[in-house]
Amino acid sequence: MADFLPSRSVLSVFFPNCLLTSGEAEQLRKSREIDKCINRDKTYVKRLVKILLLGAGESGKSTFLKQMRIIHGQDFDQKAKEDFRATIFSNVIKGIRVLVDAREKLHISWGNPSNQRHGDTMMAFDTRSAMAHGHGMVEPKVFQHYLPSIRALWADQGIQSAYDRRREFQLGESVKYFLDNLEKLGQSDYLPSQQDILLARKPTKGIHEYNFEIKNVPFKMVDVGGQRSERRRWFECFDSVTSILFLVSSSEYDQVSDGGRQTNRLSESSTSSRPIVNNRVFSNVSIILFLTRRTPGEKVKQYRFKDISPEFSVTHQPVERPGLLVECFRKKRREQQQKPLYHHFTTAINTENIRLVFRDVKDTILHDNLKQLMLQ
Structure with missing residues (x-):
């Protein structure tokens, strides 16, 4: 009787890696690695808690x-804090502009008429050009330039009266917090605290x-x-x-x-x-x-x-x-x-x-x- 020689296909069932070329073996290894990743991903997705x-x-x-x-x-690193600082400056400038505009529309008199020039300064603020490089945020040097006007306006009784009527117009909840802390915000080395970051508003x-x-x-x-x-x-x-x-x-x-x-x-x-x-x-x-x-x-x-x-x-x-x-x-x-x-x-x-x-x-x-x- 002639010796029985099993075919390549039969041998591959029992010794799957023995008859593979190096290229085929590498393909098989990659295929198994992909299968493992897919199974891992399936397990992750099944365990994942997705909250909207x-x-x-x-x-x-x-x-x-x-x-x-x-x-x-x-926690927030240096770069994140610098980004939030620019956002906070934007919140302050937008907030004081809203209050100046509301004072006029609600026909509230200035506490100090000389503050009209500060109001004009803030209303002339070009939001598009000043914020363009900061992606909708205000840089420190820009904020420092407008800080004297912001400080004078927030101290004006007319602006305070407008703030008391804020339910009649749209004003961010955190604007008062930042305007009350202008001295801190105006410091050259200012970086936001954790509370400042939580109150920063960016749509x-x-x-x-x-x-x-x-x-x-x-x-x-x-x-x-x-x-x-x-x-x-x-x-x-x-x-x-x-x-x-x-x-x-x-x-x-x-x-x-x-x-x-x-x-x-x-x-x-x-x-x-x-x-x-x-x-x-x-x-x-x-x-x-x-x-x-x-x-x-x-x-x-x-x-x-x-x-x-x-x-x-x-x-x-x-x-x-x-x-x-x-x-x-x-x-x-x-x-x-x-x-x-x-x-x-x-x-x-x-x-x-x-x-x-x-x-x-x-x-x-x-x-x-x-x-x-x-x-x-």
């Missing part, structure tokens, strides 16, 4: 993202992500611009969302929005929440309402819901009743929506407060996510 930050403009989304960066160990354009881990669980937080022109981008981020944090600035209930000068900010937040809480895509997604306040304010006791907007005229209860504020957002949901709408009250610039609240939010998200994985 939504809300109207100036609701505190970017501030919340800054807090996550501070809390989870990635979010496009989509920003921040990745971090908590006890080996990967988190991806996605911040989308809240201005009306940016909201079309919200739906681009809906894929594989684990949870939505919908942020509302509850301290801005007596102010108008930037996108529509006659639109109440709280009313706009309430309206923009409707398509989110009723979207079928999110039927199994945790939706958590964050009612943020930058700092406690006396004005809370001066208003009732009926003063905010016709939308809230159903109740004459004080705005300081937080349960009623949550109820206004719950009413935006259709009756068939059974999943609970979680809520938390926070102070946006208080890092320790945000740390404690996010710990509870994380537990809620992970608990709900685990239930969904078990049902799959």
Whole structure:
């Protein structure tokens, strides 16, 4: 009987690497490495907690993202602080220009008529040319040039009277904080503190992500611009969302929005929440309402819901009743929506407060996510 000689194909079953050329062996190694990467990525995606930050403009989304960066160990380096410094200078110049313009439109007299020239100086500020090289930010030498006029204007009683009527026009919440600290901002070696950075206001354009881990669980937080022109981008981020944090600035209930000068900010937040809480895509997604306040304010006791907007005229209860504020957002949901709408009250610039609240939010998200994985 002739000796049996197995074919190459048969041998390759039992000794897959023996009969390969060096080129084929290298291809096989690369293929296996790719398979490992794919499996790793699949495991990562399955474990990934993707949190979408939504809300109207100036609701505190970017501030919340800054807090996550501070809390989870990635502090701001020298370059980041210099960028925020330029943003703060921009906030101050924009804020004082808004106040000068509001003083005139509200027919408020100057405290000191000689400050008209400082007002003219600020209104002549060319935002496009002065900020062009800083990508919408003001450089230190530019700020130093305008600082004497800003200082004189903020000390004027007419500008202070305009500020007291800020609910009648759009003004950033942190403008007063920075104007009260002009001496610090004017120092040649000024770099923003952590609180300064948290209060710096730069409108979010496009989509920003921040990745971090908590006890080996990967988190991806996605911040989308809240201005009306940016909201079309919200739906681009809906894929594989684990949870939505919908942020509302509850301290801005007596102010108008930037996108529509006659639109109440709280009313706009309430309206923009409707398509989110009723979207079928999110039927199994945790939706958590964050009612943020930058700092406690006396004005809370001066208003009732009926003063905010016709939308809230159903109740004459004080705005300081937080349960009623949550109820206004719950009413935006259709009756068939059974999943609970979680809520938390926070102070946006208080890092320790945000740390404690996010710990509870994380537990809620992970608990709900685990239930969904078990049902799959």
